[in-house]
Amino acid sequence: MNGLDAAITQYIDPYYLRIMILLGINIILALGLNLITGVTGQLSMGHAGFMSIGAYTSAILSMQFGFSYLMALLAGAAVAAFFGFLIGIPTLRLEGDYLAMVTIGFAEIIRVFFLNFEPGGKAVGLSGIPQHTNFITVWLIALLIIALNTRLLKSRMGRAFYAIRENEIAAASTGIDTTRLKILAFTAGSFLGGLGGGLYSHYMYYINPQDFGFMKSIELLNMVILGGMGSIPGTILGSFILTLAPEMLRIVAEYRLLFYGALLVILMIFRPNGILGDVRIYDLKKRWGRKEVKTCQS
Amino acid sequence: MFWEQLLNGLTLGSTYALIALGYTMVYGIVQLINFAHGEIYMFGAFAGLILVSFFGFNLIAAMLAAMLFCMLLGILVERIAYRPLRGKSSRLSALISAIGVSIFLSTLMALMAGTNTHRYPEVIAHQSYHLGSLDLSLMQILILAVSALLMIGLQFMVQKTRIGKAMRACSQDLDASYLMGINVNRVISFTFAVGSALAAAGGVMVGVYYNAVWPYMGMMAGLKAFAAAVMGGIGSIPGAMIGGLSLGIMEIMGVAYLSSSYKDAIAFGMLILVLLIRPQGLMGQKISKKV
Amino acid sequence: MIRGRKSRWAMLLCLLLAVALLAGCSSNKEAAEGNKDADKSQEEAIKLGFLGATTGDVANYGIPGKKGMEMAIDDLNAQGGILGKKVEGVYEDNKGENSEIALIATKYITRDKVVAMVGDPCTGLTKVAADIAQKNKVVIFSAGATGTGVVEIGDYVFRNTLLDQFAVPSVVDWMMNSKGWKNFAIITSLNIGYSTALTPVFQEAIKAKGGKIVIEDTINNGETDFTAQITKLKNAGADVLVFTGYYREAALLQNEAKKQGLDITLLGGDGLYGHDLIKLGKDAVEEKVIYYCGFSSDQPSPETDAFIKKYVERFKEQPDMFSAQYYDAVMILAKAMTDAKSTDPAVFKDELARLKDYPGVSGNTTFRADREPIKSPICLITVKDGEFFLLEKIPVKVQ
Known part of the structure; x- marks a missing residue:
């Protein structure tokens, strides 16, 4: 733990601080996936693959090539974005569950690659990664990403993303370049995946390929869908719930995963479109505004 | 050695195919990736284990009983976790619900049976036959024969019976089938029941063949079977069979002649390649999309 | 209208959840503080x-x-x-x-x-x-x-x-000189760090003592199908199989070997120690598995x-x-x-x-001065009559 965090720990329990940092990282990762799956509607079940690329690349760059923290993070994210671009290309031909399978396969290939990757320590993993990530950096980056995401989704391009999700053919017929935008969504989403991975590896001190398995991808997907597809507040809420729920459920000890599984089912039954399905920040503002008007009238 | 490895691959592949059939049938009708399917397969394996070791059932009786048990389990899962979601939510919500069920069921079994691997008693004495240089074991013959039988039976049911006709109708258009007077909910329940029964049969056979079952066996098997179903063209029954068999053979041949370290990467790489060349899978039909 | 009601529900639910989670947080904290008080009295x-x-x-x-x-x-x-x-x-x-x-x-x-x-x-x-x-x-x-x-x-x-780095050279020495095994097969569990770290230790020791590694292969921890690996092994002509993973996979490897009619001893580290080895392997591991460790109930x-x-x-x-x-x-x-x-x-x-x-x-x-533990002697353990059985004790030679 470094200086700034040490100062914070005087006021916050380090245990909560740790959870808050992980929450920040999860929000960044989930927002990336939200862009691909939530907003553009391209089901990706391999987000942990991008995360591992970012985590390994940035860790190796800062450990062995003396990159500065920021440069390592950006480089890791850029490499992940490049692979996101590559995975985006098959979306031209594939859709729905076929695409999901390609993303699963891609993440598995990446995992197997790192299991055989000598500089990454194979299954032993990579340890001794400098711990640069702290509360301030994570949340500064997270807030920045949230702000950029909000702006993006409000823009013309953001609406085009939503249009692709709702109906690709209709979107194309209104002159939206669906091919370019889908690849763009994948690239941007995996950039955030790589960024989150870099933050993670520079926080955890130690990473190994099993950290980024299929279950991690599923966990991230849960965050996006549970909170509400395509909604930024929803994704944040989903990350919040799924980062904290396991901690809260620690009381029930070995029944924890039982409750976790049941929680997913129950939440989906009662809120089938996610807790904040398609609620956007500016929608909320509008809605509260309208409500005020209503009360005035009555 | 080649023929022996091919046989290994066929055996492994036919267990994938049995699980993949359940995925593909459910998908064909409700477009849901039933992630809990791997867990049903695991429950089937455990049900068989309990029947064989505590109640002294023989293999066939245990397999039939496990299939029956999993039918009920499959129907139950569908009623509790999927039906309330149907029609009022996106497919992805149902997917999360399925993941929830999967986590719930595997943890439940881990709590009941412990996290360790259990040995399957030897229900059939091990026996091997020599065909030239080829070693063929009784269990391998049995797995191939039972899988083939079940698949032919399924194909017959889907193509020739009334309920099969209803299933095919539902897979083409759920709403239209409903309007034509088909009890859609019953057809869906039935589909889950049949798919689950096939998974259970797969579970019992895998247990007997490898002498081992454990609570987390469903996860990876489910993923591989899903891959098989997609490769064959999801929704297509012959596709699931071909997809399962080819995935099994690819995996074994990858270990035998390429590199066992990259086994999964080879299998998934081939899968991606197949999908890039034929986006609808090996046997899938290309559906032109309309607005 | 309906949309409005729905989103109001969403807000309500969201609020409830947030409150519940925060309540969980604070009650936890209280509980922790309560604990602290209890400790003071104790x-x-x-x-x-x-x-x-x-x-x-x-x-x-x-x-x-x-x-x-x-x-x-x-x-x-x-x-x-x-x-x-x-x-x-x-x-x-x-x-x-x-x-x-x-x-x-x-x-x-x-x-x-x-x-x-x-x-x-x-x-x-x-x-x-x-x-x-x-x-x-x-x-x-x-x-x-x-x-x-x-x-x-x-x-x-x-x-x-x-520690493996102390034990393995002595064990390899024992295999080559007491048992006369010269051709080694090595199987690694690719996805566990323990195994991928132990394999090179064995490789070096075997090379240093002049043994020959005839085949190297990998499996994944948690899988059950090892048919392809065993079929390959059958044709490799190894005297002994060194397996660096855990007991579950060791038992399953030996099960498969027995089915394919391959009679070979499997030797590994203390990761093979677990009663499930015997439960899973039964007669397939009987006197066919040896592992080294610092603990024996014998x-x-x-x-x-x-x-x-x-x-x-x-x-x-x-x-x-x-x-x-x-x-x-x-x-x-x-x-x-x-x-x-x-x-x-x-x-x-x-x-x-x-x-x-x-x-x-x-x-x-x-x-030791660098805080590394030195445990002696090494126990070589096998399975006999469904129990772990001390085969031999060999001293550790630390250079």
Whole structure:
């Protein structure tokens, strides 16, 4: 733990601080996936693959090539974005569950690659990664990403993303370049995946390929869908719930995963479109505004 | 050695195919990736284990009983976790619900049976036959024969019976089938029941063949079977069979002649390649999309 | 209208959840504070944190470890605790995941105020926790991490297992000279760090002694289909199969070998120690599996004997290596605290580092100057009549 965090720990329990940092990282990762799956509607079940690329690349760059923290993070994210671009290309031909399978396969290939990757320590993993990530950096980056995401989704391009999700053919017929935008969504989403991975590896001190398995991808997907597809507040809420729920459920000890599984089912039954399905920040503002008007009238 | 490895691959592949059939049938009708399917397969394996070791059932009786048990389990899962979601939510919500069920069921079994691997008693004495240089074991013959039988039976049911006709109708258009007077909910329940029964049969056979079952066996098997179903063209029954068999053979041949370290990467790489060349899978039909 | 109602529901639900979670947070905090008050009245018990998984893939190592630790703590308290203070164990399940163990280690240190943590059985996980322990100046004592780069993290980091780098050369020597095995097959469990770290140790030792590796292969931990690997092995002409993974896969490999009519001895490290090896393998592992470790229930040491009896009485099952090593770890920590007359990690860690010839239930332990444990002798264990059976004891030659 470094200086700034040490100062914070005087006021916050380090245990909560740790959870808050992980929450920040999860929000960044989930927002990336939200862009691909939530907003553009391209089901990706391999987000942990991008995360591992970012985590390994940035860790190796800062450990062995003396990159500065920021440069390592950006480089890791850029490499992940490049692979996101590559995975985006098959979306031209594939859709729905076929695409999901390609993303699963891609993440598995990446995992197997790192299991055989000598500089990454194979299954032993990579340890001794400098711990640069702290509360301030994570949340500064997270807030920045949230702000950029909000702006993006409000823009013309953001609406085009939503249009692709709702109906690709209709979107194309209104002159939206669906091919370019889908690849763009994948690239941007995996950039955030790589960024989150870099933050993670520079926080955890130690990473190994099993950290980024299929279950991690599923966990991230849960965050996006549970909170509400395509909604930024929803994704944040989903990350919040799924980062904290396991901690809260620690009381029930070995029944924890039982409750976790049941929680997913129950939440989906009662809120089938996610807790904040398609609620956007500016929608909320509008809605509260309208409500005020209503009360005035009555 | 080649023929022996091919046989290994066929055996492994036919267990994938049995699980993949359940995925593909459910998908064909409700477009849901039933992630809990791997867990049903695991429950089937455990049900068989309990029947064989505590109640002294023989293999066939245990397999039939496990299939029956999993039918009920499959129907139950569908009623509790999927039906309330149907029609009022996106497919992805149902997917999360399925993941929830999967986590719930595997943890439940881990709590009941412990996290360790259990040995399957030897229900059939091990026996091997020599065909030239080829070693063929009784269990391998049995797995191939039972899988083939079940698949032919399924194909017959889907193509020739009334309920099969209803299933095919539902897979083409759920709403239209409903309007034509088909009890859609019953057809869906039935589909889950049949798919689950096939998974259970797969579970019992895998247990007997490898002498081992454990609570987390469903996860990876489910993923591989899903891959098989997609490769064959999801929704297509012959596709699931071909997809399962080819995935099994690819995996074994990858270990035998390429590199066992990259086994999964080879299998998934081939899968991606197949999908890039034929986006609808090996046997899938290309559906032109309309607005 | 409907949309409006729906989103209002969404807001309500969202609010409820947030409140519930916050309430959970604060009630937890209160509970923790309540605990702290309770502790004060008890006049500060000495707390030890348990690191290990009780669910998930590596729960097989954590669960017996936890039992061993519980027993050690009860034994200590029956003797009056450490320095007259009661000893208390804190147990959390880390599921074998890095992020979990990091959270738990932080929780132990900052909220439970433990003086030492015992665990984890896995090398990688131990490293994560060791880094946190070192930075917060709390002792961590691993009861199972056999890989490299553990105690190098810092002077608060200890472990008590038979290190592979010391044991393997002697074992290879025994294979070649006592058994006459010259052609080796090596199978690695690709996805576990323990195995990928152990394989090169074997490779080097075999090369150094002039043995020949005829085939190298890998499997994945957690899989059941090893047909292709065994078919390959059948045609390779190896005298012995060195398998560096865990017992579950060892049993399944031997099962498959037996089915394919391959008669070969499988030898590996202490990862093969687990009663599931026998339960799963039955006659396929009978005298066909050998592993080396620092613990044998056949050792005539009186400490081991008493431990096994008590353990069986309490848990109705045989102890395994992890129960014995966790038990020892707690006892060694207690000894260091007693000898140093302090429960301050900064003080008793130096006493701990001076440990010499401690007669534990898992063998004799001495810490070298670099805090690496030297355990002697090596026990070579096989399976006979459905029980683990001490085949031979060979001395460790540390260069």
